[in-house]
Amino acid sequence: MSESAPRPLRIGILGAARITERALVAPARSGGHRLVAVAARDRSRAEAFAAAHGVGRTHGSYAELLADPEVEVVYNPLANGLHGPWNLAALAAGKHVLTEKPSASNSVEAREVLEAAAASGTVFMEAFHYLFHPVTRRLHELLASGELGELRRAEALVAIPAPAPDDPRWSLSLAGGALMDLGCYGLHALRMLAPFAGGAPRLVAARAGERAGA
Structure with missing residues (x-):
């Protein structure tokens, strides 16, 4: 049945x-x-x-x-x-x-x-919908199988055209900014590699820039 x-x-x-x-x-x-x-x-x-x-x-x-x-x-x-x-x-x-x-x-x-x-x-x-994309799932399968050896280094880069200057995604009071709006994808992706990298990443250094008028 x-x-x-x-x-x-x-x-x-x-x-x-x-x-x-x-x-x-x-x-x-x-x-x-x-x-x-x-x-x-x-x-x-x-x-x-x-x-x-x-x-x-x-x-x-x-x-x-x-x-x-x-x-x-x-x-x-x-x-x-x-x-x-x-x-x-x-x-x-x-x-x-x-x-x-x-x-x-x-x-x-x-x-x-x-x-x-x-x-x-x-x-x-x-x-975080990328996590369910076949490419991401395949990456995790390769890491889990050891087919490519041990994970030694990972980098995440996320880029889109900048929102308009008056877009609320720039608003600090609305928890906006490049990290909260987009950079969180990269951080999330790196954290999801923790099982293959000996544990979750830890902060070593950080850099940020101020947006004029925001």
Whole structure:
């Protein structure tokens, strides 16, 4: 007897962020999952997003969405500085959480999210999607097998065109900046090599530059 198909997930979206269409809407549809609700502080934006992407209904606040009993999974694509607080709120509401990276703004907040996720009994996942790419999986297979010998050195480089000067990803108050927005990918990738490198990396030196006007 063949196993039954997995039940579609019922997903609620916090905010009408630009990244949501590519990062969530298309994959959810291809997987047969349901977008049941979207919330935005400006309800008209939520309504426009729902109409464009076939979302079931809208809420005028993030708290309303978390209280929606039909929502079982919350996707959090808000500005970096809002990831931690709303991840904590979603976990407290008993929802599974898929959060854009980084999952928190600083180490104190990250520890709170980690502990809340561990205690929640739900699934919490940070959207470092590269980890599931066949190239990354093959790399880890090669390292695990020893086929290429021992890992001696690893470098990570991540580069994209710079956001516009007024883009919120530059905002310090919103936990923006090159490291939080993009560099976290490189750090995450290096940390994922820990099983093959004798343990997690440790900080030896760091360098940063200040962006004029930011």
